[in-house]
Amino acid sequence: MIIGGSSSQKLAANIAREMDDILCPLETRKFPDGERYIRINGDVDEGVVVVQSTGYPQDENLMELFLILKTIRRMGVKKIRTVIPYFGYGRQEKSFNHGEAISAEVVSHLIQQSGASEVYSINLHEESICNLFNIPAYNLSAMPAIANFIGDNVDNPLILAPDNGAMSFANEISKILNCESDYLEKIRLSPDNVQTKTKNLDVNGRDVVIIDDIISTGGTIVNACNILKELGANRIMVSCVHPVLVEDALLKIYTAGADDVVGTDTLKSEISAVSVANLVADALKKSS
Numbered sequence: 001m002i003i004g005g006s007s008s009q010k011l012a013a014n015i016a017r018e019m020d021d022i023l024c025p026l027e028t029r030k031f032p033d034g035e036r037y038i039r040i041n042g043d044v045d046e047g048v049v050v051v052q053s054t055g056y057p058q059d060e061n062l063m064e065l066f067l068i069l070k071t072i073r074r075m076g077v078k079k080i081r082t083v084i085p086y087f088g089y090g091r092q093e094k095s096f097n098h099g100e101a102i103s104a105e106v107v108s109h110l111i112q113q114s115g116a117s118e119v120y121s122i123n124l125h126e127e128s129i130c131n132l133f134n135i136p137a138y139n140l141s142a143m144p145a146i147a148n149f150i151g152d153n154v155d156n157p158l159i160l161a162p163d164n165g166a167m168s169f170a171n172e173i174s175k176i177l178n179c180e181s182d183y184l185e186k187i188r189l190s191p192d193n194v195q196t197k198t199k200n201l202d203v204n205g206r207d208v209v210i211i212d213d214i215i216s217t218g219g220t221i222v223n224a225c226n227i228l229k230e231l232g233a234n235r236i237m238v239s240c241v242h243p244v245l246v247e248d249a250l251l252k253i254y255t256a257g258a259d260d261v262v263g264t265d266t267l268k269s270e271i272s273a274v275s276v277a278n279l280v281a282d283a284l285k286k287s288s
């Protein structure tokens with residue numbers, strides 16, 4: 001039995017289809033003052049899968065997740081496998097400056113205390129977030145699914161990481177597609193200001209696919225596109241796992257010269273063309 005929270009209804013339905021499982025009806029709404037209301041409209045099995053991404057609006061989606069988990073525990077569910085395709089607050093997994101909250105730790109503890117038995121997420125910003133849980137926590141990779149999409153749409157591309165942190169993604173994809181990979185060097189000056197060093201890349205006339213875990217403001221990708229355009233790249237495809245896409249991020253990326261932008265359905269967006277339903281269903285089937 002699968003329960004899809006309001007941020008992941010379509011993905012939950014697709015996971016249910018892949019697993020030949022049923023969706024449990026869930027009613028969610030907001031009271032006039034903004035407080036969240038949920039009701040499980042049916043009987044629950046002893047084992048349930050809950051799917052809820054905790055992207056924007058993060059606090060509301062998290063609260064809804066806590067309410068679902070606590071409620072089904074109270075209704076007698078013994079094992080709750082909790083799928084959080086996009087893990088909000090995942091970029092603050094440590095205290096970078098004195099006095100800062102370790103938000104990912106707080107969120108992990110609340111998810112666990114609310115009743116999760118296991119957690120499944122996809123390309124966590126830091127794999128170490130799994131260690132913040134005292135229950136089994138799994139970090140799945142969407143790179144094979146993204147690589148399939150790239151392979152179907154671009155011939156022999158250069159896979160480019162827009163910063164060092166994304167190099168492992170570029171390597172994973174280039175291994176699957178048997179093509180080259182490289183990376184750029186980036187310095188983050190503030191949450192919405194990044195500087196990327198130009199670099200000698202042999203991309204003149206070549207098709208390039210940029211891969212990152214998250215596209216948020218789009219600043220990282222815009223810088224990479226500018227460099228690729230200057231160096232004479234032919235077609236630029238931009239890919240990511242989590243299309244957070246704050247405000248006009250997508251427009252900025254196209255304006256910088258990207259020909260295509262693609263992401264997965266860990267978050268709902270107009271570029272969510274690659275589904276992680278199969279990946280999640282396989283992981284759940286293996287662990288049951």
Ligand code: R5P
Nearest residue numbers: 213214215216217218219220
């Ligand atoms: C950073 O380490 C991440 O991998 C992404 O590069 C970053 O979150 C993208 O943010 P933005 O789109 O705001 O540049």
